[in-house]
Amino acid sequence: MNSRERVKLALEHKEADRIPFDLGGTVLTSVHVNAYRKLRRYLGLPEKEVQVMDVFQQIATVDDDVRQRLGCDIRNVAPRSSATFKIEVNSTDMPGYDFFHDEWGIGWRKPQDGGFFYDMYDHPLEPAVSIEDIKNYPWPDPVDPARFTGLVERAKHVAEERKELVILGGLSAGFLELTAWTRGFAKFYPDFVTNLDWLTYLMDAIVDLKLAYWEIALPMVGDYADVVQEADDVAGQFGLLLKPETYREIVKPRHKKIFDFIKARSKAKIFYHCCGAIREIIPDLIEVGVDIINPVQVSAVGMESSALKRDFGDDITFWGGLVDTQGAFTDGTPDQVRDEVRRRIDDFGANGGFVAAAVHNIQANVPPANIMAMWETLQEYGQYGHGGVGQRPVDYVYSVPPEKPIAISTSPDSLPARALTVEEAAALTQKEKGLPAEIGQLKVAIIDGNTTVAVAAAQQMLAEEVEPQQIISDGVVPAMDTVGNNFETGEFYLPEMMASAIATRGVMDLLRPRLTETGAEPVARAALGTVKGDLHDIGKNLVAMMWEGAGFDVIDLGPDVPPEKFVETIQNEGIELVGLSALLTTTMPMMRTIIEAITEAGVRDQVKIMVGGPGTNAQFAAEIGADGYAPDASLAVRKAKQLLAIRV
Ligand code: B1M
Numbered sequence: 001m002n003s004r005e006r007v008k009l010a011l012e013h014k015e016a017d018r019i020p021f022d023l024g025g026t027v028l029t030s031v032h033v034n035a036y037r038k039l040r041r042y043l044g045l046p047e048k049e050v051q052v053m054d055v056f057q058q059i060a061t062v063d064d065d066v067r068q069r070l071g072c073d074i075r076n077v078a079p080r081s082s083a084t085f086k087i088e089v090n091s092t093d094m095p096g097y098d099f100f101h102d103e104w105g106i107g108w109r110k111p112q113d114g115g116f117f118y119d120m121y122d123h124p125l126e127p128a129v130s131i132e133d134i135k136n137y138p139w140p141d142p143v144d145p146a147r148f149t150g151l152v153e154r155a156k157h158v159a160e161e162r163k164e165l166v167i168l169g170g171l172s173a174g175f176l177e178l179t180a181w182t183r184g185f186a187k188f189y190p191d192f193v194t195n196l197d198w199l200t201y202l203m204d205a206i207v208d209l210k211l212a213y214w215e216i217a218l219p220m221v222g223d224y225a226d227v228v229q230e231a232d233d234v235a236g237q238f239g240l241l242l243k244p245e246t247y248r249e250i251v252k253p254r255h256k257k258i259f260d261f262i263k264a265r266s267k268a269k270i271f272y273h274c275c276g277a278i279r280e281i282i283p284d285l286i287e288v289g290v291d292i293i294n295p296v297q298v299s300a301v302g303m304e305s306s307a308l309k310r311d312f313g314d315d316i317t318f319w320g321g322l323v324d325t326q327g328a329f330t331d332g333t334p335d336q337v338r339d340e341v342r343r344r345i346d347d348f349g350a351n352g353g354f355v356a357a358a359v360h361n362i363q364a365n366v367p368p369a370n371i372m373a374m375w376e377t378l379q380e381y382g383q384y385g386h387g388g389v390g391q392r393p394v395d396y397v398y399s400v401p402p403e404k405p406i407a408i409s410t411s412p413d414s415l416p417a418r419a420l421t422v423e424e425a426a427a428l429t430q431k432e433k434g435l436p437a438e439i440g441q442l443k444v445a446i447i448d449g450n451t452t453v454a455v456a457a458a459q460q461m462l463a464e465e466v467e468p469q470q471i472i473s474d475g476v477v478p479a480m481d482t483v484g485n486n487f488e489t490g491e492f493y494l495p496e497m498m499a500s501a502i503a504t505r506g507v508m509d510l511l512r513p514r515l516t517e518t519g520a521e522p523v524a525r526a527a528l529g530t531v532k533g534d535l536h537d538i539g540k541n542l543v544a545m546m547w548e549g550a551g552f553d554v555i556d557l558g559p560d561v562p563p564e565k566f567v568e569t570i571q572n573e574g575i576e577l578v579g580l581s582a583l584l585t586t587t588m589p590m591m592r593t594i595i596e597a598i599t600e601a602g603v604r605d606q607v608k609i610m611v612g613g614p615g616t617n618a619q620f621a622a623e624i625g626a627d628g629y630a631p632d633a634s635l636a637v638r639k640a641k642q643l644l645a646i647r648v
Pocket of ligand 1: 057117119120185233235236237238241275276277295297300325326359360361363494528533534535536537538539540542543578579580581582583584585586610611612613614629630631632633634636
């Protein structure tokens with residue numbers, strides 16, 4: 001049986017000779033160049049210059065010698081850039097960084113000192129305000145003939161000569177991702193609450209570009225295209241980033257439009273990549289025509305492998321999920337990796353519908369011994385026949401610790417579970433004798449994410465000579481408490497929370513100079529950043545804004561913050577609380593380095609240090625010498641207050 005036949009059977013939910021294996025078949029199932037170099041050495045393969053498959057993520061093109069050794073079954077066939085575009089890396093004009101702009105005008109940069117990836121830093125539509133700005137934007141030409149040069153020949157070669165499965169790439173990323181990347185995350189999420197018509201116009205403009213590309217690519221590649229690839233991240237570690245209703249009303253119909261368009265022109269199966277906890281929308285994805293999900297992030301909430309297979313295994317092929325890049329793969333032993341791989345084979349393997357691959361690209365710090373432990377276990381237990389996959393001995397004992405329970409706040413003081421209505425807020429205000437009438441208005445406006453009304457209410461109160469401190473303590477803080485509670489109880493998602501945080505920032509910008517004039521002391525002075533090497537800043541921004549909403553004076557150091565910057569800020573700014581955020585297993589060790597630098601500088605006793613991010617937990621915080629951990633932005637406020645109260 002050849003690779004193409006094997007994967008096709010799996011996609012038909014039938015058992016082939018063995019579970020198909022993907023390494024390097026897509027830009028989402030490959031391996032970071034650093035880990036790849038080590039893997040080649042470990043396998044005793046000749047040293048050679050590693051080709052980069054995707055410049056942004058710095059992942060390797062897996063060479064034929066490795067592919068043959070490991071039996072990789074899938075190969076990516078992707079469009080080229082348009083004739084007028086070529087990536088030109090500039091290494092001189094931004095000190096410390098290599099950088100370039102892509103075809104969409106998005107700016108990407110990589111730290112010259114030890115950077116693992118190119119990360120976005122410039123979002124061309126961030127300043128845009130009108131529909132005209134979208135219309136006039138110089139969008140890339142999706143049907144430039146240069147894109148399609150050699151596409152069909154490459155697909156034919158892979159399918160007919162190599163006899164591997166062809167996965168055909170789309171035009172850049174998913175429509176929602178391109179919307180977010182051109183707009184910038186800081187505006188994209190709040191736009192769902194405060195600027196939806198504009199945002200959906202932008203989405204539709206991008207959907208049209210994608211359809212124009214598929215219209216040419218699909219008939220051209222024809223039946224060689226076994227699978228087509230689309231992607232849109234709509235989830236994080238603990239759940240969706242958008243309300244399920246928002247996903248269903250705004251995102252799902254556009255996915256349906258794209259997938260219907262593809263299915264009308266091709267027999268290819270649809271591969272949809274979405275990180276995180278997506279269980280809640282898997283039925284929706286099935287409804288809009290998704291056949292395959294990737295990366296199957298088994299450590300995210302609700303993504304337990306046996307339950308996924310039980311509930312969706314008849315309709316969905318799981319492509320990924322073999323071993324979790326956030327867990328044992330990175331910092332476990334080869335035995336722990338073997339146990340995890342066996343568990344996933346047991347859970348996903350039966351009746352086909354499983355393409356074995358790590359959860360997302362193998363990260364830079366995954367040891368080659370663990371990669372090979374994954375692969376060897378797949379060879380041993382991933383054969384079909386003779387009693388089926390897995391064949392775990394009855395007396396088998398896992399060496400992997402049981403899956404970590406997710407801490408979910410059940411504290412009664414996290415209620416009420418929803419935002420106040422205008423009437424309720426007004427009634428509340430009446431009860432709050434002695435408070436200005438606008439305080440209720442300000443609270444509702446913050447909860448609704450209405451910056452204009454919130455700032456106007458604050459302005460009015462200042463004009464009536466209400467103390468800024470009172471506006472904060474009786475208006476901003478309780479409003480943000482409600483916002484935090486709504487987030488914890490699942491009523492608010494990223495867009496609502498960010499819109500509220502922006503409204504708060506507007507009010508705080510107004511009040512800050514007045515606070516200084518009156519000599520009022522903030523609750524505490526805090527400095528916060530995402531650690532060096534890590535550019536994920538959505539969660540960190542939320543923590544910063546929630547701390548601000550709780551009355552803290554916050555210095556947001558941004559993403560990619562080196563140890564010396566934290567030390568300098570503590571020394572010069574009278575900081576009492578330090579917040580460290582990290583989302584990558586490659587950057588979590590930097591948290592320890594930063595704490596060590598703070599200790600070495602002799603300022604450790606001046607501050608409490610809190611950490612957060614999906615891979616962190618209380619145990620990790622204790623191990624690296626932090627004072628505390630919080631799983632989300634709302635609990636980060638409580639934890640901060642608790643830590644500082646302990647200190648006074
Ligand atoms: Co990336 N990414 N990403 N990514 N990304 C993750 C983190 C990943 C888990 C996805 C996956 O494997 N399925 C994975 C890491 C795996 C690993 O480490 N082993 C990953 C990867 C690998 C990468 C890249 C390497 C590229 C790639 O291969 N895809 C690359 C690296 C970039 C870099 O940092 N150098 C990359 C890039 C990106 C985007 C740019 C596309 C984008 C980030 C945009 C931005 O932040 N400006 C992105 C996104 C969006 C994600 C996912 C999908 C979502 C993260 C998010 O924003 N969540 C993520 C999947 C996941 O999380 N499972 C993923 C929403 C946010 C509100 O939650 O950040 O968790 P979160 O913050 C929460 C809590 O954690 C907590 O409170 C916040 C609010 O409630 N919290 C704190 C956070 N910091 C805190 C600090 C505190 C207290 C609480 O005290 C101080």
